[in-house]
Amino acid sequence: xxxxxxxxxxxxxxxxxxRATAELFAREEAKICVNSQTSSAKQTMNQIQENGGEAIxxxxxxSLPATATQIVEAxxxxxxxxxxxxxxxxxxxxxxxxxxSLEEWERTFAVNVTGVYLLSRACxxxxxxxxxxxxxxxxxxxxxxxxxxxxxxxxxxxxxxxxKAMAADYLDDGIRVxxxxxxxxxxxxxxxxxxxFADPVKARADFIARQPMHRLGTPEEMAEAALYLxxxxxxxxxxxxxxxxxxI
Numbered sequence: 300x301x302x303x304x305x306x307x308x309x310x311x312x313x314x315x316x317x318r319a320t321a322e323l324f325a326r327e328e329a330k331i332c333v334n335s336q337t338s339s340a341k342q343t344m345n346q347i348q349e350n351g352g353e354a355i356x357x358x359x360x361x362s363l364p365a366t367a368t369q370i371v372e373a374x375x376x377x378x379x380x381x382x383x384x385x386x387x388x389x390x391x392x393x394x395x396x397x398x399x400s401l402e403e404w405e406r407t408f409a410v411n412v413t414g415v416y417l418l419s420r421a422c423x424x425x426x427x428x429x430x431x432x433x434x435x436x437x438x439x440x441x442x443x444x445x446x447x448x449x450x451x452x453x454x455x456x457x458x459x460x461x462x463k464a465m466a467a468d469y470l471d472d473g474i475r476v477x478x479x480x481x482x483x484x485x486x487x488x489x490x491x492x493x494x495x496f497a498d499p500v501k502a503r504a505d506f507i508a509r510q511p512m513h514r515l516g517t518p519e520e521m522a523e524a525a526l527y528l529x530x531x532x533x534x535x536x537x538x539x540x541x542x543x544x545x546x547i
Contacts, residue, residue, distance in 0.1 A: 300326075300327045300328035301327045301328075301526065301530050302324055302327040302328055302329035302382075302383075302526075302529070302530070303327070303328040303329075304328070305324075305328075305329045305330070305382040305383060306329065306330045306331075306332070306374060306378040306379075306380050306381050306382050306383070307321075307324050307329045307330070307331050307332070307381075307382065307383035307384070307385060307529075308331075308332045308334070308370060308371075308374055308381055308383070308384045308385065308418070308422060309321045309324070309331060309332070309333055309334065309385045309387055310334045310335075310361050310370075310385070310386055310387050310388035310414070310418065311334070311335060311340075311387040311388030311389065311436075312331075312333035312334060312335055312340040312343050312387065313333075313335035313337065313338075313339025313340040313341075313342065313343060314339055314486065314487040314488070315484070315486030315487055315488055315518050316387060316436065316481065316484060316486060316518045316521040316522065316525075317333075317335075317340070317343075317385070317387040317388065318333075318340070318343045318518070319517075319518035319519050319521065319522040320385060320387065320518075320521070320522040320525045320526075321333050321340075321343050321347065321354070322343065322346065322347060322350075322522075323519070323522040323523070323525075323526055324383070324522075324525075324526065324529070325347040325350065325352035325353075325354060326350070326352070327526065328352075329382075329383065330352070330353040330354065330377075330378045331344075331347060331352070331353070331354040331355075332354070332355050332356075332357060332370060332373060332374040332377070332378070333347075333354060333355070333356050333357075334356070334357050334358070334359060334361065334366075334370055334388070335356075335358060335388070336358070336359065336360050336361070336388070337358070338358055340356055340358070341356045341358075343356075344356040353378070355373055355374070355377045355378075357369055357370045357373045357374075360410075360414075361388050361410065361414035361415075361417065361418055362406075362409035362410050362413055362414045362417070363417075364417055366417075366418075367417040367418045367420070367421035367422075368421060370418065370421070371421045371422055371425065374425075375425065380425060380428070380429055381422050381425040381426060381429065381431060382426070382429045382431040382432070383431055383432050383433075383434070383529050384418065384419065384422045384426065384431070384432075384433045384434070385434045385436065385525060385529075386414070386415040386418060386419065386433065386434065386435045386436060386458075387436040388410065388414060388436075389410060389411045389436060389454075389455075390406070390407060390410045390411065390451075391448070391451050391488065391492065392406065392407050392450055392451065393447045393448060393451075393492075394447060394449060394450065395446075395447060395449050396449050399449060399450055403450060404450045407450040407451060407453075407454050408450070408453075408454050408457075411451070411454035411455065411457075411458070412454050412457045412458065412461075415435055415458060415461065416461075419433055419465070423469070423474070426469075426472075426474050427469075427472045427473075427474065430472070430473030430474060431474055431475075432474065432475040432476070432477065432528070432529055433465065433474065433475070433476045433477070434476075434477050434478065434479055434525055434528050434529060435458045435461065435462055435476075435477075435478045435479070436458075436478075436479050436481070436525075437455040437456075437458040437459050437462075437478050437479065437480045437538065438451070438452070438455040438480055438481060439480050439481065439482045439483075439540060439542040439545050439546060440452040440455050440456075441455040441456045441458065441459040441480055441538070442456070442459070442480070442540070442546060443545060443546055455480075458478060459478060459480070459538050462476055462477065462478035462536060462537075462538055463536050463538075466535045466536030467536070470535065475532075475534065475535035476535055476536065477528040477531075477534060477535060477536070477537045477538075477539065478528075478537065478538040478539065479521065479524055479525055479528060479539055479541065480538055480539060480540045480541065480542065481516060481521045481524075481541050481542065482510065482516050482540075482541065482542030482543045482545045483506055483509070483510060483515050483516065483543075483545075484515060484516040484517065484518060484520075484521055485515040485516065485517055485518070486518055489506070489515075493506070509545075510543050510544070510545065511543060511544035511545060511547060512543040512544050514543070515543075516541065516542075516543055520541065521541060524539055524541045527539070
């Protein structure tokens with residue numbers, strides 16, 4: 300098993316890429332701390348435990364400093380170490396610069412960027428002990444423009460740059476820092492956005508039509524990419540595009 304003896308913290312683990320990654324890492328024998336703002340990741344914990352794995356659940360908003368502290372304290376109390384941090388949680392608020400409110404812009408950065416900073420900072424003392432790895436979940440939109448995604452794209456571009464900066468900062472500590480950049484993925488979050496369209500069937504077809512491979516990515520495919528970034532010992536500062544050819 301690739302992660303035997305390892306402990307992973309995964310945010311946004313109640314659904315989609317976060318849940319798929321938590322379940323895959325658990326199958327690879329990692330012990331998991333799952334987090335979500337709602338109670339949704341508790342189901343992920345239950346599923347891991349039912350399958351014979353070890354997991355705990357910490358509910359909280361990652362944009363708040365107290366949540367980062369709670370996650371680290373709970374993980375150390377339960378499992379005594381942290382080897383992997385997957386900063387997966389994120390939000391999408393559609394809009395352009397002239398249509399987004401200041402509150403929407405700030406909330407996007409609070410979750411997508413500040414939350415990553417807070418949890419990374421809180422985990423770093425433990426990761427220095429284990430010479431662990433941090434994975435940020437960004438997006439293909441870090442490098443590709445799409446209409447009505449100004450705040451989201453800017454926040455994910457920040458994670459791309461943060462990955463490079465942190466990889467340089469913590470190289471001498473033996474900590475690797477990598478970044479996963481998914482293309483459009485068939486998650487519950489995407490489904491919620493699609494049903495908000497006047498014609499959801501057409502909206503889904505349009506999403507698929509924009510993909511060079513003529514299909515959406517799956518959470519399981521993104522989880523496999525996260526596993527690679529967690530275990531590739533000679534890779535740091537990598538921003539891995541898993542986008543179905545969107546950036547060809």
